[in-house]
Amino acid sequence: MLQFSAPWLLAALPVALLPLLLYWWKRRQRHRRRFPSLQLVRETVAEQARRLRLREILLLLLRILVLACIVLAAAGPVVRPEGLLGGAPERVVVLLDKSLSMTAVESGVERFERAKSACARYLKLLPAGTLVDLIAFDDRPRPVAESAEPSEALAALGGVEAGLGGTDLDSALALAASRLDSSGGNGLAALFSDLPAACVTEPLAFPYPLLVYPAGASARNGGVEELGARNALPLAGAELGLTAEVTGPSRDYRLAADGEEASLVESVTGRFDMGLVPAEPGWTVIQLTAEPTDAFGVDDVFRLAVFVHPAPLVFPTGDAGLLGTALDTAPGLASRTTDASAADVLLWNAEQPLSAEQEALVKGRLDGGAGLMLAVPPEDGLAFPAWTGIGSAVRREAAAGYRLGQIPENEVTRPLAGPLGELTRSAVADRIAACVLSDEWRVLVRYSSGEPALAYREFSAGRLLLWLLPYRLQDGTFAATEAFPSLFNQALRFCAYGEAEPSSYTAGRVLTVPASDGGRLTAPDGETTVLDGDGPWSVELDQLGVWRLESDAGERLFAVNAPTGEGDLTVLEPGDYGLLGPTIEVLSTEGLAPEAVGGPFPLWRVLLALVVLLLLAELALADARWR
Amino acid sequence: MAEAFNPLEPAAVAEIGDLRLRARLVVEGLLAGLHRSPLRGVAQEFVEHRPYRPGDEPRLVDWRVWAKTDRLYVKNFRQEADLRCWLAVDTSASMDYAGERARGVTKLVYAVSLAAALAYIVVRQGDGLALAGFGERIEPYLPPRRGPLQLSIVLAALGELKTGGQTDFAALARELAARTTRRGLFVVISDLWGDPDVLGTSLAALAARKHELLCLHVLDPDELEPDFKGALLLEDAEDSSRLPVDGEALALRYRRRAREHFEKISARLRSAGIDYLRLTTDEPFTGPLRRFLSRRADLVSAVGRRTMRR
Numbered sequence: 011m012l013q014f015s016a017p018w019l020l021a022a023l024p025v026a027l028l029p030l031l032l033y034w035w036k037r038r039q040r041h042r043r044r045f046p047s048l049q050l051v052r053e054t055v056a057e058q059a060r061r062l063r064l065r066e067i068l069l070l071l072l073r074i075l076v077l078a079c080i081v082l083a084a085a086g087p088v089v090r091p092e093g094l095l096g097g098a099p100e101r102v103v104v105l106l107d108k109s110l111s112m113t114a115v116e117s118g119v120e121r122f123e124r125a126k127s128a129c130a131r132y133l134k135l136l137p138a139g140t141l142v143d144l145i146a147f148d149d150r151p152r153p154v155a156e157s158a159e160p161s162e163a164l165a166a167l168g169g170v171e172a173g174l175g176g177t178d179l180d181s182a183l184a185l186a187a188s189r190l191d192s193s194g195g196n197g198l199a200a201l202f203s204d205l206p207a208a209c210v211t212e213p214l215a216f217p218y219p220l221l222v223y224p225a226g227a228s229a230r231n232g233g234v235e236e237l238g239a240r241n242a243l244p245l246a247g248a249e250l251g252l253t254a255e256v257t258g259p260s261r262d263y264r265l266a267a268d269g270e271e272a273s274l275v276e277s278v279t280g281r282f283d284m285g286l287v288p289a290e291p292g293w294t295v296i297q298l299t300a301e302p303t304d305a306f307g308v309d310d311v312f313r314l315a316v317f318v319h320p321a322p323l324v325f326p327t328g329d330a331g332l333l334g335t336a337l338d339t340a341p342g343l344a345s346r347t348t349d350a351s352a353a354d355v356l357l358w359n360a361e362q363p364l365s366a367e368q369e370a371l372v373k374g375r376l377d378g379g380a381g382l383m384l385a386v387p388p389e390d391g392l393a394f395p396a397w398t399g400i401g402s403a404v405r406r407e408a409a410a411g412y413r414l415g416q417i418p419e420n421e422v423t424r425p426l427a428g429p430l431g432e433l434t435r436s437a438v439a440d441r442i443a444a445c446v447l448s449d450e451w452r453v454l455v456r457y458s459s460g461e462p463a464l465a466y467r468e469f470s471a472g473r474l475l476l477w478l479l480p481y482r483l484q485d486g487t488f489a490a491t492e493a494f495p496s497l498f499n500q501a502l503r504f505c506a507y508g509e510a511e512p513s514s515y516t517a518g519r520v521l522t523v524p525a526s527d528g529g530r531l532t533a534p535d536g537e538t539t540v541l542d543g544d545g546p547w548s549v550e551l552d553q554l555g556v557w558r559l560e561s562d563a564g565e566r567l568f569a570v571n572a573p574t575g576e577g578d579l580t581v582l583e584p585g586d587y588g589l590l591g592p593t594i595e596v597l598s599t600e601g602l603a604p605e606a607v608g609g610p611f612p613l614w615r616v617l618l619a620l621v622v623l624l625l626l627a628e629l630a631l632a633d634a635r636w637r
Numbered sequence: 638m639a640e641a642f643n644p645l646e647p648a649a650v651a652e653i654g655d656l657r658l659r660a661r662l663v664v665e666g667l668l669a670g671l672h673r674s675p676l677r678g679v680a681q682e683f684v685e686h687r688p689y690r691p692g693d694e695p696r697l698v699d700w701r702v703w704a705k706t707d708r709l710y711v712k713n714f715r716q717e718a719d720l721r722c723w724l725a726v727d728t729s730a731s732m733d734y735a736g737e738r739a740r741g742v743t744k745l746v747y748a749v750s751l752a753a754a755l756a757y758i759v760v761r762q763g764d765g766l767a768l769a770g771f772g773e774r775i776e777p778y779l780p781p782r783r784g785p786l787q788l789s790i791v792l793a794a795l796g797e798l799k800t801g802g803q804t805d806f807a808a809l810a811r812e813l814a815a816r817t818t819r820r821g822l823f824v825v826i827s828d829l830w831g832d833p834d835v836l837g838t839s840l841a842a843l844a845a846r847k848h849e850l851l852c853l854h855v856l857d858p859d860e861l862e863p864d865f866k867g868a869l870l871l872e873d874a875e876d877s878s879r880l881p882v883d884g885e886a887l888a889l890r891y892r893r894r895a896r897e898h899f900e901k902i903s904a905r906l907r908s909a910g911i912d913y914l915r916l917t918t919d920e921p922f923t924g925p926l927r928r929f930l931s932r933r934a935d936l937v938s939a940v941g942r943r944t945m946r947r
Contacts, residue, residue, distance in 0.1 A: 040870040040881055046731035046744070046860055047830040048873040048880055050898055054891045055882055062886055 012613070015086030022081045029073035033066075065631060072628040076621055083617035101141040101193035103186040104129060104163065107203030108170060109148040109177040114204070122172040125202040128223050130167055132200060136160040141197075143189045147182035148175025174552055179203070183216050190218045252284045254298055264299045521557075523547045529561030686710040720764035720822055721781040723813065724752045724791070726798060727827030727855075729772040730875045733800035736859035739918040744855045747918040748826040749795045751853060751926070755824055756795070760788040765821075768794055771809045773802035778812075781821070803875045804831050810839035814846060824851040828860070830875070833902050841909035850911040853926075854902070858919045861899075862892050 014020065045051065055062075106129055112122035136142065142163040144155040155166040179201075186199040198219035252265070264271060267286050286296070523531070525545025532538045534553045541547045541561075551557065558565060686699060689709035697711040732745040739747075752768070759766045760783070767781035768791045777794050779787075804827065813823065823843060829836055829852070844850050865884030872879050899915065906913045914929045916922045 036868050037881070040868040042870045042872060042879075043865075044734070044874055045863075045871045046734040046828060046857065046874050048871055048878060049830055050891060050894050051871055051880060051882065051887065054887060054894050055880065057894075058886065058890055062883060065886075066883075 013088050015088065017085060019081065019085040022084075023078065025081060026074050026078035028077060029070055033070055069628060069631055072624050072631065076624045076628065079617045079621045079624065083614040083621065085614075087613040087617070089611040089613050101143065101157075101190060101197035102136060103143040103145060103189050103197065103199040104133065105151075105182050105186055105199060105201045105203070106144065106146045106154075106167070106170060107148070107177060107179075107201075108146045108152075108172045108175070110172070110174045111177065111204055112172045120172070121204050125204075125223065126167065126170065129200075129202045130164055132202075132223075133160045133164045133167065141193065143186070144170075145182060145185060146170045147178065147185075148173050149178050150175075151178075151182040151185040153185075177203070183220075187217055249285045249287045250296075252286065252296065252298075253281060254284065255281045265296070266299070267296045521549045521551050523549060523559065527559060527561045527563055529559060532558040532560070685713050687713055720759075720762070721767065721817075721819060722755070722759045722764055722822045722824060723767040723769060723781065723817070724755060724759075725769045725771055725809065725813065725823060725825045725827075726752050726795065727772070727804055727825075727829075728770045728776075728798050728800050729802055729804040729828075729830070730800050731804070731828055731830050732855075734857050734859075734874055735918065736857045737864075738858040742918050744828055744857055744918055745798060745800055747916070747922070748853075748855050749798060751855070751916070751922050752795055752824075752826055753792055754922075754926075756788055756791045760785060766791055767821075769809075769813065770794070770798050771804070771812075771827075772800070773805055773808070775809065775812045778816070780816070804829075806831055806836045806839040810843050814843060817848070820847045820849070822849045822851065824853065826853045826855060828856055829854050829902055833898070833905060836902065837905035837909060840906060840911055844910050850906075850909075852906050852911050852913045853922075854899070854913065854915040856899075856915065856917050858917050861895055861917065863888055865891070 106125060108122065112120070112125065114121050133142065133144075138159060138161070140160055141157045142155060142160050143153065143157065144163045144166055145151045145153050154170055155163040158166065183199070183201075190197040190199065198221065199216065200221040200223065202223045254263070265284050265286065267288065523541055523546055528541040528543075528545045528547065530538055530540050531549055534557065539549065541549075686702060687710065689698060689711050693711045699710050699712050702708070702710045726745075726748050728745065732748060733743050735741050735743040735746075756766055756768070763783060765781035765783050766779075766787050768777065768779040769775050770777050777797075779791055779794055782790075809825075825840065840850055840852065865882065865888040867884050869882050869884050869887075870879055871882055903913050903915065912929070914925060916925055
C-alpha cells in the first residue's frame with residue numbers, strides 16, 4: 011500500500027504543469043521577425059513538422075514528469091507490503107498469544123514481550139479510524155479491546171500479561187473471523203504467536219488475510235533436541251535420571267531445577283545422561299540451557315516440567331505371605347523407602363482381604379503421602395492372561411475409569427505430549443510406570459508366575475495406583491506395545507489432574523466450583539481464596555501445581571498441569587510453519603522481529619532515480635542534433 | 638588590430654550618396670588591371686568564308702562547303718559592334734532586407750550599387766544601356782541608349798527604386814523579350830526567390846532568343862545561414878504571411894536546404910547557358926565580380942582573336 015510521510019506536499023503537484031504553462035506562454039510571446047522569403051522556411055518546417063511536434067510533446071511530458079516526480083519524492087512515498095496495513099482495512103483483529111509457551115525467554119527476551127512490542131508497533135502503524143479488535147488468547151480468546159481506535163487498543167495492550175494457559179488457536183481464529191464477518195469482509199487478522207506445536211496439527215482455514223508474526227526465536231543453531239526423564243516415577247529424594255539429546259555445534263549446557271543450577275556439562279554432542287535429586291514433591295521445572303560457544307548463536311532453552319511424587323512406600327519382595335510379613339514388620343518399612351528405582355514388589359493375594367491392622371498400616375503410609383508400586387512380569391504384557399481373581403476384580407470394580415484389558419487401541423491418537431510426555435517415551439524402553447484410574451484404589455496381587463504383585467485399595471488420601479514394569483514390553487503383543495504408552499500417558503495425566511477429565515485442569519483454564527463445594531481454595535503458592543456467597547464460582551487456575559479445595563464435602567485436590575504443547579518450550583523449526591496451511595501468510599520463517607519483516611519500501615528513492623533518468627532523457631532530446 | 642577601412646565594403650559604398658560617385662569608385666577598383674572591357678558580349682556574327690590556310694583550327698572548317706566544292710574553307714566571325722546591355726534589378730519586397738551581418742545594407746542597396754557600377758562600365762565602353770526594375774511588374778523601364786546622359790538617367794532611376802510586391806520572372810522574361818528586337822546582354826540582379834523551375838524556364842527562354850544572360854544572385858547572409866533563436870514568428874517580406882517556428886530547430890535544417898536550393902538554381906541557370914554569380918551583402922562585390930568579369934573578358938578576348946585572324 012502506498013503511503014506518504016508528508017502528504018500535504020502533494021498539494022504542490024500542480025507545479026508539475028508549469029512546463030505546460032511556460033510552453034503556452036512562450037508560444038504567445040514569440041519574437042516576431044521579418045524574413046525575405048519563407049519559401050525555404052516553409053519547406054523545411056513541413057519536412058520536420060511531425061518530428062518537431064513529437065519532440066515538443068515528449069519534452070513537455072518529460073519536464074512535467076520530472077517536476078511531478080520531484081514533488082512526489084518530496085512527499086516521501088513508501089510502499090508497505092499489502093496486508094501490513096492491509097490497504098487501510100476497516101477492521102483489524104489483532105490476536106496476541108498469551109499462552110504459557112510465550113513466557114519462554116530467548117536471547118534474554120521473553121517471547122511474549124517481543125510479541126507485545128511488535129504488536130504495539132503494528133498498532134501504531136494503523137491509521138486512525140481503523141476498527142481494532144485486540145484479542146489475547148490462550149486456551150480461549152479473551153477480547154481486550156473491541157472496535158477500538160488503534161490508540162485505544164494500544165493502551166489496552168499494556169495491561170495484557172502472559173498466562174499459563176494452552177494455545178487454542180482455532181477458537182481465536184474463529185472469533186477473529188466472526189469479527190471480520192461483521193465488518194463486511196474488509197479486514198484482516200494479525201497473529202502474534204510462537205505457534206506452538208499443539209496448534210499446527212491440522213491446516214487452518216481462515217477466510218481473511220492473516221498475518222503471522224512468529225514470536226519465537228530464530229532457527230536453532232544446534233542445541234537440545236530432547237530432554238527426558240529416565241525414571242518412570244520422579245520421586246522426592248530419589249535421583250531423577252535425565253537424558254538429553256543434543257545436536258549441533260559444541261555448546262555449554264547448564265542444567266537447573268527450580269532456578270538452581272544442578273549440573274554443568276560442557277561441549278557434548280549426542281545423547282547424554284544427567285541426574286538431579288528433587289528434594290520436594292510437587293511441580294518442578296527442569297531447565298536445560300544450551301549456551302552457544304560462538305558469538306552468533308542464541309541460548310537454547312529446554313524445559314521439562316515434572317511432577318515429583320512423594321516418596322513411595324516400598325514393600326520388600328517375597329512370597330504371598332510377605333505382605334503380611336511386611337505389614338507386620340511395619341516399623342521397619344521406613345528404612346526401605348529410599349530408592350524408587352530399586353523398588354521391589356509386594357505380593358498380596360487379593361482374595362485374602364487385608365486385616366484391619368494391615369489396612370490401617372497401609373493407610374497410614376498413604377496418608378503420609380506415599381505411593382505403592384507393582385511389578386508385572388513381561389511375558390504377560392497387558393493381556394495379563396495369568397491374572398486370576400485380581401484381574402476380574404479390576405474389571406468388576408473399575409467401571410467408571412480405565413480398566414486394564416479394556417484400553418481401546420489408538421484411543422489416544424495424538425503424539426504424547428505434556429510435561430511428562432518425553433519422560434514417558436524415554437521410559438518405555440527401560441521401565442514403564444502406569445497409573446490406572448479406578449473408582450477405588452486397589453492393591454492387586456498376582457500369583458501365577460510366582461512373582462509377587464501388589465494390589466492396593468484406596469483408603470483415604472492415596473490417589474495413585476502405579477504399575478511399575480521392570481522389563482520391556484517387547485515380549486508382549488503388539489497391541490500391548492501400542493496401547494500401553496497411551497494408557498500410561500493418560501494415567502499420568504490423571505496423576506497430575508487427579509480427576510477423570512484431565513484436560514479440565516490445565517493451567518489457565520477456569521475451574522467451575524459448584525455451589526455445593528464452596529469453601530476455601532488454596533493455590534500452590536499458598537494464596538487462599540474464600541468461596542462464599544452464591545455459587546457456582548469460576549476460578550482461573552493461573553498457577554501450576556496442586557490446588558486444594560476445602561469444603562464441607564471434604565478436601566479435593568487439583569493438580570494443575572501445564573497445558574499440552576506448552577510445557578515443552580521447544581522452539582518451532584521454520585519448516586513447521588508450513589503446516590499452517592495456505593491461507594496464512596508467514597512473513598518470516600526466521601523468527602525475525604516483525605518490524606524487520608516486510609518493512610516499508612522507500613519509493614521516493616526510486617522517484618529520485620527516475621528524475622535523474624528523465625533529466626538525462628530531457629537533455630538528450632533537447633539537444634539540437636535531434637532536431 | 639583595427640580592421641583597415643575598405644572603401645569598397647558594401648556598407649562604405651552605400652554611405653556614398655552620389656550614385657555616380659559610388660559607381661565610379663567601385664568601377665575604378667573593379668577595372669584595375671583589366672585591359673579589355675569586361676562587359677563585351679561574347680556573341681559573334683558570321684561574316685564570310687575564306688580558303689583554309691595551314692594553321693587554321695580544324696573546328697573552323699566549314700565541312701558542308703567542303704562536301705559541295707571539295708575545297709576547304711573556314712568561317713570568319715565578327716564580334717558584334719554595338720552592345721546593348723539591359724540591367725534588370727529585382728525590386729520585390731524581399732530585396733528590402735538587411736540582416737545584422739550586412740550592417741544595414743539591404744539587398745536592394747547592394748543591387749543598386751552593383752547595377753550602378755555595371756552601368757558605368759557599359760557607358761564607358763560606349764555601349765547602349767537600358768534599365769528595368771522588376772517586381773510584380775516592370776517599373777521603371779528605360780530603353781537602351783548610349784552616352785553619359787543615359788548613365789545619369791539610369792543612375793537617377795536606380796536611386797529612385799522602391800521595393801514592393803513579389804518577383805514574377807515569367808512576366809519579366811515576357812516583357813523584356815517583347816521590348817527587345819536585337820540581341821543583347823541581360824544582367825539580372827535579384828535574390829531569385831521564387832519557383833526555381835519558373836525562374837530557370839523564364840531566363841532560359843530569354844537565353845534561347847540569342848540574348849546573353851548574366852545572373853547576379855544577391856543574398857543576405859541570413860538567407861544562407863540564418864541565426865534563428867528561440868520561438869519566432871517569421872513574417873514573409875513579400876506576402877506578409879507568418880509562420881511560428883522553433884529557431885534552433887529550424888536553423889540547422891534550413892542551412893542545408895538553402896545550400897541545396899541555391900545549388901539547384903545555379904546548376905539550372907548554368908545548364909541554360911546563363912552566367913551565374915552569387916554575392917552576399919556582407920562582402921564587397923568587387924572581388925567576385927572582378928574575377929567573374931575577368932573570366933568573361935578572357936573569353937571575349939579569345940573570340941576576338943579568332944575574329945582578327947580573318
